[in-house]
Amino acid sequence: MSETIxxxxxxxxxxxxxxxxxxxIVRIKxxxxxxxxxxxxxxxxxxxxxxxxxxxxxFHYSHPVFTLLLLAVMLGFAIxxxxxxxxxxxxxxxxxIIAISMISGIIASLSTFILVVIGMKxxxxxxxxxxxxxxxxGNSMTGISLGLHSMIENMQSQKAKVEGxxxxxxxxxxxxxxxxxxxxxxxxxxxxxxxxxxxxxSLPGMMTGQILSGTSPIVAVEYQIAIMLGIVGSVSLSxxxxxxxGYRTFFNHRSQLQL
Amino acid sequence: xxxFHEVKAGVLRVPNLTIPAKAITCIIGESGSGKTTLLRLLxxxxxxxxxxxxFDGVSLNEVNPVEWRRKxxxxxxxxxxxxxxxxxxxxxxxxxxxxxxxxxxxxMESLYLFHLDKxxxxxxxxxxxxxxxxxxxxxxxxxxxxxxxxxEPTSALDEATSDTLMQRLTAHSxxxxxxxxxxTHSRIIADTYADYIIEVKHGxxxxxxxxxxx
Numbered sequence: 001m002s003e004t005i006x007x008x009x010x011x012x013x014x015x016x017x018x019x020x021x022x023x024x025i026v027r028i029k030x031x032x033x034x035x036x037x038x039x040x041x042x043x044x045x046x047x048x049x050x051x052x053x054x055x056x057x058x059f060h061y062s063h064p065v066f067t068l069l070l071l072a073v074m075l076g077f078a079i080x081x082x083x084x085x086x087x088x089x090x091x092x093x094x095x096x097i098i099a100i101s102m103i104s105g106i107i108a109s110l111s112t113f114i115l116v117v118i119g120m121k122x123x124x125x126x127x128x129x130x131x132x133x134x135x136x137x138g139n140s141m142t143g144i145s146l147g148l149h150s151m152i153e154n155m156q157s158q159k160a161k162v163e164g165x166x167x168x169x170x171x172x173x174x175x176x177x178x179x180x181x182x183x184x185x186x187x188x189x190x191x192x193x194x195x196x197x198x199x200x201x202s203l204p205g206m207m208t209g210q211i212l213s214g215t216s217p218i219v220a221v222e223y224q225i226a227i228m229l230g231i232v233g234s235v236s237l238s239x240x241x242x243x244x245x246g247y248r249t250f251f252n253h254r255s256q257l258q259l
Numbered sequence: 260x261x262x263f264h265e266v267k268a269g270v271l272r273v274p275n276l277t278i279p280a281k282a283i284t285c286i287i288g289e290s291g292s293g294k295t296t297l298l299r300l301l302x303x304x305x306x307x308x309x310x311x312x313x314f315d316g317v318s319l320n321e322v323n324p325v326e327w328r329r330k331x332x333x334x335x336x337x338x339x340x341x342x343x344x345x346x347x348x349x350x351x352x353x354x355x356x357x358x359x360x361x362x363x364x365x366x367m368e369s370l371y372l373f374h375l376d377k378x379x380x381x382x383x384x385x386x387x388x389x390x391x392x393x394x395x396x397x398x399x400x401x402x403x404x405x406x407x408x409x410x411e412p413t414s415a416l417d418e419a420t421s422d423t424l425m426q427r428l429t430a431h432s433x434x435x436x437x438x439x440x441x442x443t444h445s446r447i448i449a450d451t452y453a454d455y456i457i458e459v460k461h462g463x464x465x466x467x468x469x470x471x472x473x
Contacts, residue, residue, distance in 0.1 A: 160335070160337065160339055161339050161341075163304060163335070163339075164335060164338075164339025165339070165341075165355055166304060166328065167302055167304060167328060167332065167333040167334070168328065168329075168332060168351070168352045168355045168356060168398070168402065169325055169326070169329030169330075169332065169352075169355055169356040169357075169402070170325075170355035170356075171325050175355075254303065254306055254324045255303075255325050256303070256304060256305060256306065256324070257304075
């Protein structure tokens with residue numbers, strides 16, 4: 001395998017030509033997004049440089065506390081992002097359920113992946129844990145976010161139907177069964193679609209990265225298959241937990257709809 | 260028999276009210292006066308902010324709300340249709356309430372009762388507003404409830420259909436000892452069919468005379 005080409009400053013700067021081109025286009029077209037493009041691209045560069053140095057440091061001084069700390073930060077940010085992306089105000093109860101589902105779903109699948117599938121020693125090796133956790137956390141975050149959005153929207157649009165079922169003596173669980181199923185579909189669809197298109201429509205980021213860094217494509221594929229299954233496990237576990245607990249926040253202890 | 264004591268819920272103020280057992284009671288009053296709130300309290304879809312309601316001496320605060328709604332079934336003014344056929348929509352009430360499915364004879368009888376000349380296999384979504392309303396009533400009756408709480412059951416029907424429906428509904432209720440509490444905008448329906456009329460004025464319901472219909 002040939003060595004990876006290290007990019008020099010000027011080579012990286014050359015990649016910025018794309019941003020300049022984009023800026024020129026939005027300016028000519030009069031699309032008021034110039035500021036956002038500058039902020040986003042500069043923010044990305046600063047964040048990645050910082051994380052690059054942080055990872056360099058962590059890989060060098062690998063310690064379980066550092067790994068766990070970084071995992072906690074990732075989870076915290078993911079949970080906060082779900083809260084921020086939700087339309088309307090979330091109740092404290094709903095926020096707690098989102099956090100519990102994400103933490104349990106992610107920890108369960110991440111630890112299975114690290115301890116059973118890869119069988120890493122030591123378990124806290126940040127070179128593996130951090131990127132794998134990143135993918136699992138990111139996908140679970142998207143799943144929960146989509147599930148939450150679908151559930152809130154359908155609860156509001158199908159309020160009459162849910163109450164109609166309650167009036168006939170349905171339990172809250174039965175009354176919202178369709179809504180919960182729709183939310184599960186909405187949450188899982190991106191993960192399922194990406195599995196279906198994988199290798200044909202897209203070469204996933206992790207695999208591409210491994211291949212670029214000189215790993216054999218076969219090994220890269222093995223990792224990709226494993227991580228994809230890990231992602232499916234984590235997303236479905238978090239989302240299932242969230243939906244089973246989350247629908248209850250729409251009802252009080254007298255099985256009355258609270259909207 | 261329902262008994263209200265010092266109940267407050269939204270615009271509704273009920274210092275004292277008794278709705279007699281196994282009778283037909285119509286609730287009348289201007290829109291926004293709290294008629295639907297009253298019905299929702301009886302179905303336990305809402306709870307009073309203050310005060311208490313009893314049914315045959317048992318406080319509604321003490322009963323299991325899901326079990327209660329299977330006994331005191333409510334039909335809203337805008338009927339809710341579920342996916343599927345007329346038959347699916349008839350059966351779903353019993354299904355949701357954990358009761359065994361109705362047989363064909365029971366299904367046909369419920370359609371006849373509500374003057375609904377439709378095939379069981381027809382898609383429920385294609386029915387007209389009035390037909391959906393009657394299907395929702397048939398579904399509720401099939402559950403053999405002790406109390407039927409109806410919010411304007413004839414609002415989407417013409418006068419003749421409305422009359423036939425009221426005659427059959429009240430006869431069925433009396434025959435089976437069902438307590439009927441229904442909101443109506445029609446003073447004529449109330450005067451013709453009700454044993455008792457409750458008039459809600461500015462959020463305060465009052466029994467407004469009793470009539471006995473044999």
